Amino acid sequence: MPEMRDDREHALIARLAELLGGGGSQSAASPAVGIGDDAAVTVPEGATATSVDAFVDGVHFRRDTAPPASIGAKALAAALSDLAAMGATPGEAYVAVGLPEDVAEDECLELYSGLARVADETGTTVVGGDVTRAPALFLAITVVGRLPDPDAFVGRDGAEAGETVAVTGELGGAAAGLLLLEDAERAGAVDADTAAALRTRQLEPTPKLAAGAALAAAGATAVIDVSDGVAADAAQLAAASGVGIELELEEVPIQAGVAEVAQAAGLDPYDIALAGGEDYELLAVLPEPRVGEARRACSAAGVPLTPVGLTSAEGGVRIRATDGLRRPPPGFDHLRRLPSRGGPG
Amino acid sequence: MPEMRDDREHALIARLAELLGGGGSQSAASPAVGIGDDAAVTVPEGATATSVDAFVDGVHFRRDTAPPASIGAKALAAALSDLAAMGATPGEAYVAVGLPEDVAEDECLELYSGLARVADETGTTVVGGDVTRAPALFLAITVVGRLPDPDAFVGRDGAEAGETVAVTGELGGAAAGLLLLEDAERAGAVDADTAAALRTRQLEPTPKLAAGAALAAAGATAVIDVSDGVAADAAQLAAASGVGIELELEEVPIQAGVAEVAQAAGLDPYDIALAGGEDYELLAVLPEPRVGEARRACSAAGVPLTPVGLTSAEGGVRIRATDGLRRPPPGFDHLRRLPSRGGPG
Numbered sequence: 001m002p003e004m005r006d007d008r009e010h011a012l013i014a015r016l017a018e019l020l021g022g023g024g025s026q027s028a029a030s031p032a033v034g035i036g037d038d039a040a041v042t043v044p045e046g047a048t049a050t051s052v053d054a055f056v057d058g059v060h061f062r063r064d065t066a067p068p069a070s071i072g073a074k075a076l077a078a079a080l081s082d083l084a085a086m087g088a089t090p091g092e093a094y095v096a097v098g099l100p101e102d103v104a105e106d107e108c109l110e111l112y113s114g115l116a117r118v119a120d121e122t123g124t125t126v127v128g129g130d131v132t133r134a135p136a137l138f139l140a141i142t143v144v145g146r147l148p149d150p151d152a153f154v155g156r157d158g159a160e161a162g163e164t165v166a167v168t169g170e171l172g173g174a175a176a177g178l179l180l181l182e183d184a185e186r187a188g189a190v191d192a193d194t195a196a197a198l199r200t201r202q203l204e205p206t207p208k209l210a211a212g213a214a215l216a217a218a219g220a221t222a223v224i225d226v227s228d229g230v231a232a233d234a235a236q237l238a239a240a241s242g243v244g245i246e247l248e249l250e251e252v253p254i255q256a257g258v259a260e261v262a263q264a265a266g267l268d269p270y271d272i273a274l275a276g277g278e279d280y281e282l283l284a285v286l287p288e289p290r291v292g293e294a295r296r297a298c299s300a301a302g303v304p305l306t307p308v309g310l311t312s313a314e315g316g317v318r319i320r321a322t323d324g325l326r327r328p329p330p331g332f333d334h335l336r337r338l339p340s341r342g343g344p345g
Numbered sequence: 346m347p348e349m350r351d352d353r354e355h356a357l358i359a360r361l362a363e364l365l366g367g368g369g370s371q372s373a374a375s376p377a378v379g380i381g382d383d384a385a386v387t388v389p390e391g392a393t394a395t396s397v398d399a400f401v402d403g404v405h406f407r408r409d410t411a412p413p414a415s416i417g418a419k420a421l422a423a424a425l426s427d428l429a430a431m432g433a434t435p436g437e438a439y440v441a442v443g444l445p446e447d448v449a450e451d452e453c454l455e456l457y458s459g460l461a462r463v464a465d466e467t468g469t470t471v472v473g474g475d476v477t478r479a480p481a482l483f484l485a486i487t488v489v490g491r492l493p494d495p496d497a498f499v500g501r502d503g504a505e506a507g508e509t510v511a512v513t514g515e516l517g518g519a520a521a522g523l524l525l526l527e528d529a530e531r532a533g534a535v536d537a538d539t540a541a542a543l544r545t546r547q548l549e550p551t552p553k554l555a556a557g558a559a560l561a562a563a564g565a566t567a568v569i570d571v572s573d574g575v576a577a578d579a580a581q582l583a584a585a586s587g588v589g590i591e592l593e594l595e596e597v598p599i600q601a602g603v604a605e606v607a608q609a610a611g612l613d614p615y616d617i618a619l620a621g622g623e624d625y626e627l628l629a630v631l632p633e634p635r636v637g638e639a640r641r642a643c644s645a646a647g648v649p650l651t652p653v654g655l656t657s658a659e660g661g662v663r664i665r666a667t668d669g670l671r672r673p674p675p676g677f678d679h680l681r682r683l684p685s686r687g688g689p690g
Contacts, residue, residue, distance in 0.1 A: 037500045037585070038427040038570060039396035041492065044389045050472075051384035052487055054441040056479045082383040096399040096441075096485040127395075130485075134401045140441040140475075140485030142397055147386065155382045225383060240382070 012105055013131055019112045020119065020126040040127035042092060047150040050142065051082035057137040065181040068107045069114030070203035072139070076118040078227065079141040080207035081280040085225040086153045087216025088145030090124040090209065095141050098134025114204075122209060154215065159222035159241035159285035165309040166291065168211045168281045168298060171230055172262075172269070173255035175276025177202025179265045189264035194257035201255065205280040210301035215284045218294035222285040229275035230308075233283055235317045241285070244312040247274075249321035251308045270326070274319070285311055357450055358476055364457045365464065365471040385472035387437060392495040395487065396427035402482040410526040413452045414459030415548035417484070421463040423572065424486040425552035426625040430570040431498045432561025433490030435469040435554065440486050443479025459549075467554060499560065504567035504586035504630035510654040511636065513556045513626045513643060516575055517607075517614070518600035520621025522547025524610045534609035539602035546600065550625040555646035560629045563639035567630040574620035575653075578628055580662045586630070589657040592619075594666035596653045615671075619664070630656055 055075040057063050063071070080090055095115065099108060119126050124143065147153050177198040180187050187195040208225075215223055224237045230252065234245045252273055259269040284305070286294050291307060298305035309320075319326040400420040402408050408416070425435055440460065444453060464471050469488065492498050522543040525532050532540040553570075560568055569582045575597065579590045597618055604614040629650070631639050636652060643650035654665075664671040 037502070038430040038568075039394035039433065039488075039490065039498075041392055041394050041431070041495055041498050043392045043495050047386055047388045049384040049386050050437070050439060050487075050489070052439040052441045052473055052475050052485070054443055054475045054477045054479075054485060056443055056477055058480065059478050085383040086386070088384065092395070094395060094397040094487055096397045098399055098401055098483060128397055130397050130399045132399045132401055133404050134399075134483060135403065135481040136479065138443060138479060138483060138485075140397070140399060140483075142395075142439055142487040143384075144395070145384065150386055150388050153384075153386050157382070223383075 012108065015109060016112050016129075016131070019109065020116050040092065040094070042127070044091070044146065047147040047152070048091070049083055049086045049088035049145040049147055049153055051079060052140060052142040053079045053082065054138060054140045063137060066203055068110035069117070072111040072113070072115030073118045073204045075139045075141055076115045076124070077205050077207045078280060079143045080118070080122055080124065080209065081205070081225040081227065083143055083145035084207045084209045084212035085223045085282055086145065086147070086155070087212050087223070088147050088153065089213065090122050090143060091146050092144045093119060093124050093126045093141055095126055095129040095139060097129065097131050098136070098138040099131065100135060100137055101133070103137060122207065152216065154220050154223045156222050156224050156237045156240035159237065159243050159311050161243050161311050161313040163221060163285045163311045164288050164291045164307050165234070165245055165247065165283065165285055165311060166294070166305050166307045167226065167230060167253065167283050168208050168303045168305055169279070170253045170255040171226065171279050171281060172258035172273035172276050173198050173201035174205060174278035174280075175202075175272045176255070176258040176261040179261050179267075183265070186261055186264040189260040190257040198255070198257050198261065202278065205278065207280055208282050208303055211282055211298045211303040211305070214297035214301045215282060215294055218286065218297045219290040220284045220286050220294065224283050226279050226281045226283055227277060229277040230283055231274040231317055231319070232277070237283060237285070238311070238315060238317055241311070242315070244314040245309060245317045246312055247309040247317065247319045249319050249326060251306065253304070253306045357453065360454060361457050361474075361476070364454065365461050385437065385439070387472070389436070389491065392492040392497070393436070394428055394431045394433040394490040394492055394498055396424060397485060397487040398424045398427065399483060399485045408482060411548055413455035414462070417456040417458070417460030418463045418549045420484045420486055421460045421469070422550050422552045423625060424488045425463070425467055425469065425554065426550070426570040426572065428488055428490035429552045429554045429557035430568045430627055431490065431492070431500070432557050432568070433492050433498060434558065435467050435488060436491050437489045438464060438469050438471045438486055440471055440474040440484060442474065442476050443481070443483040444476065445480060445482055446478070448482060467552065497561065499565050499568045501567050501569050501582045501585035504582065504588050504656050506588050506656050506658040508566060508630045508656045509633050509636045509652050510579070510590055510592065510628065510630055510656060511639070511650050511652045512571065512575060512598065512628050513553050513648045513650055514624070515598040515600040516571065516624050516626060517603035517618035517621050518543050518546035519550060519623035520547075520617045521600070521603040521606040524606050524612075528610070531606055531609040534605040535602040543600070543602050543606065547623065550623065552625055553627050553648055556627055556643045556648040556650070559642035559646045560627060560639055563631065563642045564635040565629045565631050565639065569628050571624050571626045571628055572622060574622040575628055576619040576662055576664070577622070582628060582630070583656070583660060583662055586656070587660070589659040590654060590662045591657055592654040592662065592664045594664050594671060596651065598649070598651045
């Protein structure tokens, strides 16, 4: 197709390919052809899990608050989070990038270096891509993961009533980090290390790949990654499985500093924790007898697993607090509120 | 990730999934999970060829001249053209779409219906995707094709000096069609059927999948799809293979009406044919003894194969005409010249 292809652009693509060449030599499949041919050739074993995610400036990130390396890192991490939720092992990634005129070559290389770092850390090989001009910076990342067989994955639709709902790690950190990036004065509410951890949580999330594999092995009946906020993601899992979910508000693990930053921003800390999104933790449903094993397996994978509720026969998500039922907060889509950007309406 | 997810948008995504559900029941792999879970699960046999392409409003198409259905159809066709060039059989597609606020639901459904039509015609199953807000309409399409084994594909780098260079179908039609879409008065240069064929060539190209498989089976040493214009694509193939290519100008097959439309637009018809791009034909290199078999195989696949030159030891692309050597035209990137759009500079 007609796109950028003068000598300067060809040179940029060659540098990007070079940058990505080092990533993911641990990959299970052996790509026979990489960047530069019409398509990449792989020899998948077992079954594959494939997911695509798009990331758009002003919707999923903001170039004015996110360093270029973190944009690339977060885009790949968020895409890989879908593989984590399936219990799949990362294989290959294919990266389409739309570059506006005002993205300098250095900025583009930094973006790819962040992406390459996450690829390297997760054993993902970037074997294909496309670079084109676009009015706004975007990335569309397709990730391919491996499963030992087609029945080995954990979907969203296998939960039954009376099972335990649990979440990995801690929630709210990514949203609190965004609140700090939007207004640096809010950092006064916490110490410097806590603030830095919250910002990192927003800018460079870690896909919970080992925990996802552990949950699949431990017999989770349904898993979803916490990308839109645990309340919204629980609602999706509940609808897919045809069950309800009762969350115990005070059981939800909240990252250190979230409460203080939320209060500094005039927001309810629990709204941040329930609806903040972008934490890329995993929400899992397990038969009660498997919970202990799952907690030990996640712990061995370096991530705590905390029971936060139960599935029920009655559909929808209900949030129980010691002071009574709470209404699930709407999706905390901060970017919808940005005045000058093209966020969703 | 935070993105469109109010009820209206969930309903749209459900309708899109429904629209795509009918496509490609002929697919070789059996997706166990489709749209709606974190990832799609497939069980690939043999080897896979995977390619991603991005299509951006103002760069690869224009919403003001391209009907929505043709935008979806062309995007998938162009992505599949990369699989054709590898000799692969289409399997699955993953479609990420960025929607600006002013794209109405009907327009979006039309776009997907065009995409679903091409999926159906080519045996492609759309099993995954992502829909997000974006400042400009874009699609990023990942296509996965099948190969019997990892050595069965035809890359760009296998050509040797002294082999025959051949092209499928006819060239220049897509660029001439664009000239008609840009200025309807130019259609006066040709009859109505010819004008309609040129417009269709621009708006709804056909990936040459059967011809690609035929060329692979007939022993082609290198194949590339003609997306940027045969001169530019020949240069890419030549560079990848470490050979030169001598094209015989008058042997290049040109679609009916291209010469007249080019003249009406004040352009050189051969520049259109050599550099027009977007014809999505295949440029193949074959050892001379295999040319007859390849021509018969392509003909059986419904596409003529025309020898247009030879590979040589001296690198680069040279174009020979009866009146002497011609300088290869620069890439005919029409969108770079658009005054009001964000095409590449």
